Amino acid sequence: MSTPYAKLPAWADYGLIPVINLAVAFLVAGFVVLLVGENPFRAAVVLVEGAFGRGQGIAFTLFYATTFIFSGLSVAVAAHCGLFNIGGEGQGYIAGLGIGIVCLAFDSVLPWWLTFPLAIVAAAAMGALWALIPAYLQARRGSHIVITTIMFNFIAASVMVYALVGFLKPPISMAPQTRTFLEGAQLPKLNWVIELFGAKIRSAPFNVSFLLALAMAFLVWVLIWRTRLGYEMRTYGHSSKAARYAGISETRIIIVAMMISGALAGMMALNPTMGDQHNVALEFVSGAGFVGIAVALMGRLHPVGIVLAAILFGMLYQGGAELAFEMPAISRDMIVIIQGLVILFAGALEHMFRPYVQALFASLSPRSVGIEAIKGKGA
Amino acid sequence: MDLFNAIIQVLDSTIRLSVPLLLACLAGLYSERAGIFDIGLEGKMLVGAFAGAASASVFHSAYIGLGMAILISVAFALIHGFASITHRGNQIVSGVAINFIAAGSTIMLGQAWFQQGGRTPALASDERFGAIIWPGADAVRSVPILGPIYSELISGHSVLVYVAFLAVPFTWWVLFRTRFGLRMRAVGENPAAVDTAGISVAWLRYRALICTGVLTGIAGAYLSMVQNGGFVKDMTAGKGYIALAALIFAKWKPVNAMFACLLFGFLDALSIRLQGTPLPLIGKVPVQLMQALPYILTVILLAGFIGKAIPPRAGGVPYVKER
Numbered sequence: 001m002s003t004p005y006a007k008l009p010a011w012a013d014y015g016l017i018p019v020i021n022l023a024v025a026f027l028v029a030g031f032v033v034l035l036v037g038e039n040p041f042r043a044a045v046v047l048v049e050g051a052f053g054r055g056q057g058i059a060f061t062l063f064y065a066t067t068f069i070f071s072g073l074s075v076a077v078a079a080h081c082g083l084f085n086i087g088g089e090g091q092g093y094i095a096g097l098g099i100g101i102v103c104l105a106f107d108s109v110l111p112w113w114l115t116f117p118l119a120i121v122a123a124a125a126m127g128a129l130w131a132l133i134p135a136y137l138q139a140r141r142g143s144h145i146v147i148t149t150i151m152f153n154f155i156a157a158s159v160m161v162y163a164l165v166g167f168l169k170p171p172i173s174m175a176p177q178t179r180t181f182l183e184g185a186q187l188p189k190l191n192w193v194i195e196l197f198g199a200k201i202r203s204a205p206f207n208v209s210f211l212l213a214l215a216m217a218f219l220v221w222v223l224i225w226r227t228r229l230g231y232e233m234r235t236y237g238h239s240s241k242a243a244r245y246a247g248i249s250e251t252r253i254i255i256v257a258m259m260i261s262g263a264l265a266g267m268m269a270l271n272p273t274m275g276d277q278h279n280v281a282l283e284f285v286s287g288a289g290f291v292g293i294a295v296a297l298m299g300r301l302h303p304v305g306i307v308l309a310a311i312l313f314g315m316l317y318q319g320g321a322e323l324a325f326e327m328p329a330i331s332r333d334m335i336v337i338i339q340g341l342v343i344l345f346a347g348a349l350e351h352m353f354r355p356y357v358q359a360l361f362a363s364l365s366p367r368s369v370g371i372e373a374i375k376g377k378g379a
Numbered sequence: 380m381d382l383f384n385a386i387i388q389v390l391d392s393t394i395r396l397s398v399p400l401l402l403a404c405l406a407g408l409y410s411e412r413a414g415i416f417d418i419g420l421e422g423k424m425l426v427g428a429f430a431g432a433a434s435a436s437v438f439h440s441a442y443i444g445l446g447m448a449i450l451i452s453v454a455f456a457l458i459h460g461f462a463s464i465t466h467r468g469n470q471i472v473s474g475v476a477i478n479f480i481a482a483g484s485t486i487m488l489g490q491a492w493f494q495q496g497g498r499t500p501a502l503a504s505d506e507r508f509g510a511i512i513w514p515g516a517d518a519v520r521s522v523p524i525l526g527p528i529y530s531e532l533i534s535g536h537s538v539l540v541y542v543a544f545l546a547v548p549f550t551w552w553v554l555f556r557t558r559f560g561l562r563m564r565a566v567g568e569n570p571a572a573v574d575t576a577g578i579s580v581a582w583l584r585y586r587a588l589i590c591t592g593v594l595t596g597i598a599g600a601y602l603s604m605v606q607n608g609g610f611v612k613d614m615t616a617g618k619g620y621i622a623l624a625a626l627i628f629a630k631w632k633p634v635n636a637m638f639a640c641l642l643f644g645f646l647d648a649l650s651i652r653l654q655g656t657p658l659p660l661i662g663k664v665p666v667q668l669m670q671a672l673p674y675i676l677t678v679i680l681l682a683g684f685i686g687k688a689i690p691p692r693a694g695g696v697p698y699v700k701e702r
Contacts, residue, residue, distance in 0.1 A: 036487065084471055086471070141681070141683045142683075143678075144690070146416075146418070146471055147623065147624075148678055150623070151624060151674040151675075154620065158671035159667070161667050290475070293472070297472065330491075331487050331497075333482070333486040333490075335483070336480075338483075339483070340477070340481075343479060344458075344473065344476035347469060347475075347476060348462035348469055348470075348472045348476055349461075349468050350468065351467070352466050
């Protein structure tokens, strides 16, 4: 489906419009802050200082960003193929099962650099598997992927409760979580990188899975824009009819795209489990899969944009924690509101300001928006 | 007789548990029949629940609470409409956004206004919708079989329960016997045809969304003012999504929707009742399986193994005039 809007210069399309959307989202969030009787400007200062003011904050920001890079990439890969994978939450959660089994089995015998690859494979495989069934149903039986992936989120939650209570938790313990992983399944911290710049860090869970996330962002870029498979995915995403005409197998492309998306969502489970808590607990994903939707929309489905948007959301999470501490009227749920507003303005209402920006560009330099081209349409 | 009493109790809680599902499901039916996917049922129920309980406790009136619940829920429905009808945004993205905004703002405003960790103050009995005892309910209680059915199952629910069940024939009537319903169904199948007939697609869809908002508002009010004496954070707990599942299960038909919601409510009631008790033949059923059953059943239905669920044809597609 083609957009009924005229073209803008690339820098406006990928830079200006997202910034305007984001600014409006934050403006509305500022009103909410005002509504609970706090000063929005001071809140913004506390938030940014909390996220970037000290080494500790930066490390936490990047720790949160790690998870969001994975979940954002997951949403983006599916979206390039025209599929809305809303099931990242469940795919990440179920990946905890794979991670849990690998870590509990090998943490006493293998060093972390051997456990980590095994856990990556396990997490990716579980995530991909959890995306496989909705993908197959979409491809072969025409069931709507959004609904099936939502259902699979809930099924994953039930499976994980069952698994944690049933066999993953130590028999003597009451808490539905695995025992603490030993050294062999604890990812080394990357805090020293930030300390190189002279910052002091007491303790922060920023770890090597950040590097994995960056590597995945690069690989996703290669996949989408530099491989035949990525080209096919984008073709299918633009027009399933054109793809069919070009001889691209619908079933194959849907299933492959969703499994890659699921694998990326699965990998997001590595950071909180092996990198931070050193166990697999109930609800450890805690909404990160949904944050991926906001991140992917903000980043305009491009890996570079996604990494930046993930850092922005990492900042919101870390700064939001500080904010809740500083201003008692504001709780951490402020982040959830901001997230929602970002999804609303950068996603659902992304075209709201476009006509105005276009009018502005047209009055400044008519050629930049291709006025000649759209005149024929009566626009 | 013990078994009979147990059955009556399970059925009674089935009714109580399926009411919010039913209201949300019918709400979804209006919007989806008009061609607007609504993932945001969950969020609208949540803001309804919050607005209802908060204003009931401030104004000491259950009816003001209900009114506010409906008002705020409709406002959120209109935001969804603004994004997906006026600005032709992605309807699923907009629904997701509404769920987030609802989840965050209810807790934050609740905390800022009432300082009880996101809860609203416990409602007094006159600030809630109490049970309506039907005439003679107490008198016939001792009559075997029929007595308990009348006094437990039929009588003794709050007014919103009866509203929910009356909404089913009403929705059927609106959908299949009125001009508005006919046009609404048409706009969900082929908006271009409706547009050609000189009827505003956008206004029709907005009206459908207002109906959605009203019903999700009542659903939310039921949760916080009948089932529970106040608002608790995230109290919808996925009910909006189960309602969506029920809607698909019901193939977008009102009477089917009632049965689907009763079935899902029954599964819920049964899983509470059977917690830990072994069943004959099957043995002990894990609670998690019972909880996941509505979702599993919906997936199986969607896969086309129990009949085929065909959504309204124009669902999820923003309408672009003159192209």
